[in-house]
Structure formats: structure tokens, C-alpha cells
Amino acid sequence: MPSPHHTLGRVVVAPEVSDAVARGIPVLALESTIFTHGLPRPRNLEVAREAEDHLRRRGVVPATIGVVDGRPTVGLSPTEIERLSSEDGVVKVSLRDLPVVTAKGLSGGTTVAATAFLASSAGIRVFSTGGLGGVHRDAQQTFDESADLPTLASLPLVVVSAGVKSILDIPLTLERMETLNLTVVGYRTTDYPGFYIADSGLDIEYSADSAAEIADIARARDALGIVSTLLVARPVDADHQLPPDLHDAVLARALDAATTAGVTGHDTTPFLLDYMQRETGGRSLDVNVEVYRGNVALGAEIAAALAGADGC
Template sequence: MLVVSEEVREALAARRPVVALESTIIAHGLPRPRNLQVARELEEAVRQEGAVPATIAVLDGRPHIGLGKEQLERVASEDGIRKLGHRDLPPAVAGGASGATTVSATALLASLAGVRVFATGGLGGVHRQWTVTQDESADLGLLARTRITVVCAGVKSILDVPATLQRLETLGVTVAGYGTDRFPGFYLSDSGHPVDWTLTTPEEVAEVMRAQNTLRMPESALIVANPVPEEEQLDPELHARVLADALHACEAEGVTGQAVTPFLLDYLVRHTDGASLRANLAAVRGNVRLAARIATAWTRM
């Protein structure tokens, strides 16, 4: 059922490095035509590091691992492209739907195809006021049962970061800071919370990946939390002020459920004059490059 591109298939067969990339940022995360430019830029960044990009999406009911030029353009420009989490994959496949994959769907499909490293921006997590809403991203549960290494800039700062870290610990998902003992906060280099483990080279990450296999650990992910450089992060004072305003606006307008995250992220972009988007893209670029280096170290092991 998986459609693996010829380039990705040959790379996997030859044990060359491959990096999975999600497609939601292309279809839903950026305005047109900037979204297609960024998609191409991220794939090129993977190639510059000596790895093969595998952007993942579902097209006409078929999950694709690696997109061609026309397919990438379709995801970026076609109206009606759905947003697919892993729970949406069965009806999307059965119904012949087309959709961009979120973190959970990308991680699952990448793992099924044999891709071990995945780069994204920020993970989903436990939402604020969880005790009232019981709102938690599907990312966490999926990563607790999927063997993949996810390079990210922590979790989105609009979430309850300490509760998310606690949930990951409960689920048995290993979290390590890359070159830091602090957990990054997506737009921010430091969320204000520590991590238990620090890794400093791609080879060290690959060693942990090998140890997961050697120890026959449960099929859970390894999260490599890679902070956005301080000089490219969103100003922390601006972030705190605008996020507080965004949360008040969200409550005042009665936004709930799945609409909360896009509302808050859009509010941040508009009220920081695009600075939050620039920090987001800086984080993604760094994560993509690091993921390619990790994938290379993994294939050499």
C-alpha cells in the first residue's frame, strides 16, 4: 500500500541516509507560494548534508514516502488537501482522499517504510487546562509505540510544557537535549525546563538508537530536542506578552478543540510581525540539517 519513491527505495536498499519530512507545514503551515519555496529548501538542506529527503503525504488514498516535483507542488497548491493524523489514515486510504501528514502520521508511515530519522519543527503535547479539556496531542501516544528518532525544537510553547515532559516520561519515551541540558520551547531556545540527558554529536545519537535495538526496548521513539539558536529565537519578553494575549483572545472568542492550536499560532505570527514564523523556520532548518547528520551516522553504524 505504501508508495516509496524510487530515490528513497534505492537509498534504503543501499543503506544510505534518509530523512522523513512531514507535509503539514507545506499544506497548512505557511502561506502560498512561500510554502512551496520552504518545502524545496528543506529537501535541498537534507541533500546538502548527504542524505535523501522523504517528504510524506497521502495522495488519492495512497501514502507516499518521498514526493516528486509535481507531487510536492500539488500538496503546496491544491485546495482541499486534508490534515491527517495517524488516526485519519485508514479512512483517507479507504476513501481515496488526499492529505498532508502531521507528526503522528509522518512518524508512523516513515517507520513502516523503514525510515529511522524524522525532522520536524515542534511536537504536539499536553494542552493547557488539560484537567478540564483532557486535550492531548496524538503525537505522544504514537511516539510511545513507534521506533523512530524525531529531531525537533521541543514542543510548541503554547502547550503545557512540564505536563508534556511528564507525560513523555510516563509513556517511556526517551528525551535528550542536543548540546543542551534544557528543553527547548519551539520559538525559544529554553522552555525553562531541564532534560535528563544531553547528546552532543550525531554519532552519540546513533549510539542511543543502536542501544534501543540491542536492549530490545519497547518500540518507542527517541526525541532529540534541538534548540533554535539564541540569535534566531523569538524575543522571550515579546513571546510571553503575545502568548498571554493570545490565550485571553482564545478564551474570549470561545475557540476550543482542534481549533485552539492554529488560532494561537496564527495570533503569534500576526502580533509579532512574523517574528514567530521566522523563529519557527529557523528551528525547522536546523532540525533538518541535524537529522541528516544523524541519519548519516546511523547508516555508518
């Protein structure tokens, strides 16, 4: 029986998504690690469904991206989303992992890097996530840097995030973004956000006041022939952020605990995030959800603005 999907090589693209891209209907890419690894059950599935419902109500086609039985899929079905949300053994898939999980027939949630790559391969132009990966603390010794940054530097996307997680080295991350020619604009602010908090204490040069202005910047980039992602930094609303004093105190304790426990490498981020969750009584998870909701809403506006501009 033929597959109900269209394929690009080994990438499966849902017909709804490929049709929308072909017809210029707004499409927004969404990652799957937020519900495979980022949130506890059953909240993870609720958040995934809510994001897709929000987009459909606004006339934007959701393209949630993940890997199902070795099939990188752009536009997961409701059944596939439920499965990835509930099954044990679902792996975390960055770009370097895609060939392995494809060949082995594994299922996984895609990170920012893998999601961005698959979205771009399907012709999608806008992607909303929670927080970006970046340069880790002590990277001068460990060379620990997320694959998100170099991957996004090679793709002509617009990516909405709440900055990078505050457990990372934000000053070094911003320096790397500059080196990689990643354009960064704040959404209605020049204060660079720190995911859990609205202001990391660092500034960026440019802001954009509307989705239409962001779409104009993306179109100018394309007209200039620049192939790199436009990063839109949207801070969490101040009334939904972690109180900065609480955030700073818990983060300091988390970093000390990681050092004491000898946690290094790829184990550091999950350790620190888990510590933040426990020590804030789950409030950091609430912030995570609020961040995601806001970024999905802005991503929908940008996708619609780009589609509208193209149709002029």
C-alpha cells in the same frame, strides 16, 4: 501501466527511498503539514524544496511524506510536493485520519503522528520536524493530548524537534513523555526548548553533544529491544528565537483571546498560532522556518551517523 512506485499494502514508497533503505544509504523523513498548513504560499513550497535540496547536497535521501489522491506516499515527487503546496482542499492528516483519506481518495499533509507511522513502515529511522504536539493546557478537564506522543511511544525512530510549541502545557507534556517511556535528550543542552524560544524554563536530564552520540543512544535502545522513539530536542539558535519577553506577552494575550472567543478543542492550536503570527508581525513564522532548517540539518547528520555506524 504499472506504477513507478513500490507499495507496502496501500502505502506508496518511492523507488529512491526503498532503494536507499535497502542499501543502507542515509534517509531522512520529512512531514508535509509544514507546507500544506503551516506556512503561507509561496513560502511553503520554497521551504519544502530547500529542505530536500539541503539533504541531497549532503548525500542524504529526502523522504517527504504525504497523501496524494488517497495514496499515503513516502517520498513525494517534486510535482506532488508542488501540488500539495498549492491546491485548496488539502486536508490535515493525523494517524487516525489515514484510513478515511485513503478510502475517500483525498489528498493531505501528514502530521508528526502520521508521518512517523508511515516513515517507520518504510524502514526509515530518522525524522525531522519543527515542533511536536503534546499535552494541551487545561488537559486535566479536556483530556486534550496530541496523538504524536502515544504514536511515537510505539515506534523505534529518532525524531528531531525544537521541543513542543509553547502554546501547550510543557511541564505536563514532559511528564507524559516520561510515562510513555520516550527518551528525551537535548542537543548540546539540558534546557528543554519551547519551539519559538530556546529555553522553555524547564530542564531535562540528558544531553548529547554530537550526531554520533545520538546514533549511539539509538543503537543502544535497539540492542535493548526497546521500541519507542528517541526524541532529540534541538533549540533554535538564540539569535533567531522570538525575544522571550515578546513571546511571553503575546502568548498571554493569545490565551486570553482564545478564552474570550470561546475557542476550544482542535480549534485552539490554529487560533493561537495565527494570533502569534499576527501579533509578532510574522516573526513567529520566521522562527518556524529557522527551527525547521536547523532540525533538518541535524537530522541529516544523525541519519548519516546511523548509516555509518551500521556499516562498521
